[in-house]
Amino acid sequence: MPPARNFGTVDQAVKSITTVDEYIKVGMEIANEVAMDFVEHDTEHIEEHTEQFRKLMIEFVRMERDLKQFQEAVDFVKEQAKNITEPRVNLEAMLDQKLAELQQGNKDHDLVQHEKVLELNQRLAEAKNPESALKTLQMAPIEDEDIELTQQTISTRCPYTGSEMVVPMKNKLCGHNYEREGIINYIKQRRKKAKCPVSGCANEKPMEISDLEENKELKRYIERKNRQAGKRK
Known part of the structure; x- marks a missing residue:
């Protein structure tokens, strides 16, 4: 029978991750709205603001991805630990290995294709060219x-x-x-x-x-x- 392992500390950390993930989602929404305010109020520096907020949104998406991958790695290790009979198995090393495997597939292209980044790009484009947005609505x-x-x-x-x-x-x-x-x-x-x-x-x-x-x-x-x-x- 596999030895009992205490994951209380890990579970508490995972709860903290969930909270951080919620903060990230709120941050995305706030960044979206603040970006619109900047673009509409400061037209002289519109391109500069556009680029800054795009980078900020991509960083939010990157953090969201990293948290999800860490969560997935933790869940994997906990599941594997249920069937491990050797008490000296290094679970931390197992976690690092699984996390590295997940991160191998990370591509910056995936970040810029995230729905929140695409939404921001579209809203920025519409804010800079409101007549185009109006035509889109009128073509319904x-x-x-x-x-x-x-x-x-x-x-x-x-x-x-x-x-x-x-x-x-x-x-x-x-x-x-x-x-x-x-x-x-x-x-x-x-x-x-x-x-x-x-x-x-x-x-x-x-x-x-x-x-x-x-x-x-x-x-x-x-x-x-x-x-x-x-x-x-």
Whole structure:
């Protein structure tokens, strides 16, 4: 029978890693928002700010990757230790070896392809060229004259709740947008009778939550609009 091993200290360290990982995710979100503020307020040094925030986001991604690999190596060693009968096996050396194996596949290219880096790049590009972002929104499929997105204007008001959208969700079937919380509650309440609440919508199919997807382009537009409104106050 394998000797009992005390992993209490290791488990405590892993909990700390989980906390750090949460901090990293928060840091990514903050970096995203601060980058937008810098780009919109200091247009004279926009390229310099863009590069600095890209490097910062890549470092966040690198830290996230390193933490995940360390966690994976720890889990591997703990699993192996369950079947080890030799009491003098160097678990620390086993951990170092497994970590080295995982790190062999690390490539900088993977970091720049991370979703958060790509999201930052897109938001920075849109902030520098807002007209391009506006055209992207205006090219969304439309079914009737009452749809939120038109060639003349972009409405950020939810057609169901009547409130300004914060997390816009797009109906994949008709292209209409709604505030996430409101439309999900509507679908749950109406069930099979939950048709698109936009007047005159040609889509007669009852809505399901799976028909919705976050409209990231519109969300970024709303965030940029709110920041600009805040600057005018």
